[in-house]
Amino acid sequence: MRQLITINHELHEKWRQVLFRTCIYIGVIIFVAEFFIFVFNKHDQPFSPVIIRYLIFYLALPTFLNLIFIVGAYFILKSEKTSEKAKNYTVALLFFLICACVQCFHYTFPAILCVPCIAVFITVIFLDINLTRLIFGLSYGSLILAFLIARFEADRAVEVIFLDCVVAGIMIFCAYLVATVLTRYTSEQAQSIHDSYLKQMELIQEAKTEPLTELLNRRAMVDVLGQAVYQDAESRKPLIMAVIDLDDFKKVNDTYGHRKGDEVLITLADILKRNTPGNENVFRYGGEEFVLLFSGHPIGEVVAMIDNMHQEFGAHDFGFNEGGKITFSCGIAEYADSGWSTSEFFEKADQALYLAKNCGKNQNQIYEKRLEA
Structure with missing residues (x-):
C-alpha cells in the first residue's frame, strides 16, 4: 500500500x-x-x-x-x-x-x-x-x-x-x-x-507463506537470503544464519500422532517469531527444520537470543508427553567475505547443525573452518 x-x-x-x-x-x-x-x-x-x-x-x-x-x-x-x-x-x-x-x-x-x-x-x-x-x-x-x-x-x-x-x-x-x-x-x-x-x-504473499505455522517458506527464504547476500560488501550488514531442527521429532509423530506433531511445530514457530527481531527473518525450511536470518547483530547477541529460545521451548509443557521435554538443535554460520553463494552459506550452517546433533542435541554449534576437515 x-x-x-x-x-x-x-x-x-x-x-x-x-x-x-x-x-x-x-x-x-x-x-x-x-x-x-x-x-x-x-x-x-x-x-x-x-x-x-x-x-x-x-x-x-x-x-x-x-x-x-x-x-x-x-x-x-x-x-x-x-x-x-x-x-x-x-x-x-x-x-x-x-x-x-x-x-x-x-x-x-x-x-x-x-x-x-x-x-x-x-x-x-x-x-x-x-x-x-x-x-x-x-x-x-x-x-x-x-x-x-x-x-x-x-x-x-x-x-x-x-x-x-x-x-x-x-x-x-x-x-x-x-x-x-x-x-x-x-x-x-x-x-x-x-x-x-x-x-x-496477497497471492504472492500466500505463495511464500507456510500455512501451518504461518511462517515464510523456503521460497521466501531464498529470495530474502539472495537480497542480503548479494548486496555490495560496503553496504552489507553482518549476516548470520541459524538452522534449527527438532530433536527426535519422528518419535513424537510416531508416538502421539501428526496432530500433536503439528502442535509442536506451531509452538516452536511462535517462540521463534517472538524472540527474533522482525518476523520476516523466520522461515520454515521444510518438515521440522527452521531457518533464522539475523542482519546487523553480532554473533554473541544471536547466540544469546537462540539460548532464550532453547529455554522457553524446553520449558513448554505440551501435556501429551507426560512431562517429557522436547528440544531442538541449532547450527549457526556467519557470512564471510569469501564470496559464499546462498547455497554455500546454508551448507555452512547445516554443517554446524549436523555437529550439534552428533554432540548430543539440544545445543548450538557455530560453524568454523575446521568443520570442513
Whole structure:
C-alpha cells in the first residue's frame, strides 16, 4: 500500500511539472501572438494614446499578470511546506488564471470566452472532483468579469456580448459535466488497478507463506537470503544464519500422532517469531527444520537470543508427553567475505547443525573452518 502511495505521489509530481512547463509555454505563445496581432494591425501613429493604451491593456498588462502567476506558482510548488493536495490545486489554478487572463483581455473573440474549459479538463489529471468544481465555479466568475469588462470597453451591443457569454457559459458547463464523468471513470479504473495489485500481492504473499505455522517458506527464504547476500560488501550488514531442527521429532509423530506433531511445530514457530527481531527473518525450511536470518547483530547477541529460545521451548509443557521435554538443535554460520553463494552459506550452517546433533542435541554449534576437515 505504501508503495502505491509513493508511486501516486511521484506520478502527480511528474505531471505537475509537465503542466507547469505547459503554462510557461502558453504564456510565451500568448505574448508572441499578441505582439504579432499588434504588428498586423499596422497602426499609423505608434505613439498615439490609442496605441499606448492598446499596448498596455492587451500586451503589457496580461503578460505581467501571467508572469506574476507563474512566478508565484513556482515558489509554492518548490516550498517543502506545501502539501501534495495544495500543489495539485496550485497547478490547476495557475492553468485557470492564464486562461482567465486571456478570456478577460480578449473578450472580443467569442471563442476566447470558452478558454476556461481547458482548465476544467486539466483537473481530471488529479482525480479530485472538488478541484474540478472549484475551477468550474471560478470559470463562471471569470466569465462574468469578462462580460462586465466587455460591456464598458467593447464597441459591440450589450445584447451580442451577453449572448456570447451565454454560449460560453453553456460550453463551460458541458466541459464540467464531461470532466466529472472522466474523473469518475478514471477513479474507478485506478481503484480497479489498485485492487488488482493488492490481490496480486496477497497471492504472492500466500505463495511464500507456510500455512501451518504461518511462517515464510523456503521460497521466501531464498529470495530474502539472495537480497542480503548479494548486496555490495560496503553496504552489507553482518549476516548470520541459524538452522534449527527438532530433536527426535519422528518419535513424537510416531508416538502421539501428526496432530500433536503439528502442535509442536506451531509452538516452536511462535517462540521463534517472538524472540527474533522482525518476523520476516523466520522461515520454515521444510518438515521440522527452521531457518533464522539475523542482519546487523553480532554473533554473541544471536547466540544469546537462540539460548532464550532453547529455554522457553524446553520449558513448554505440551501435556501429551507426560512431562517429557522436547528440544531442538541449532547450527549457526556467519557470512564471510569469501564470496559464499546462498547455497554455500546454508551448507555452512547445516554443517554446524549436523555437529550439534552428533554432540548430543539440544545445543548450538557455530560453524568454523575446521568443520570442513
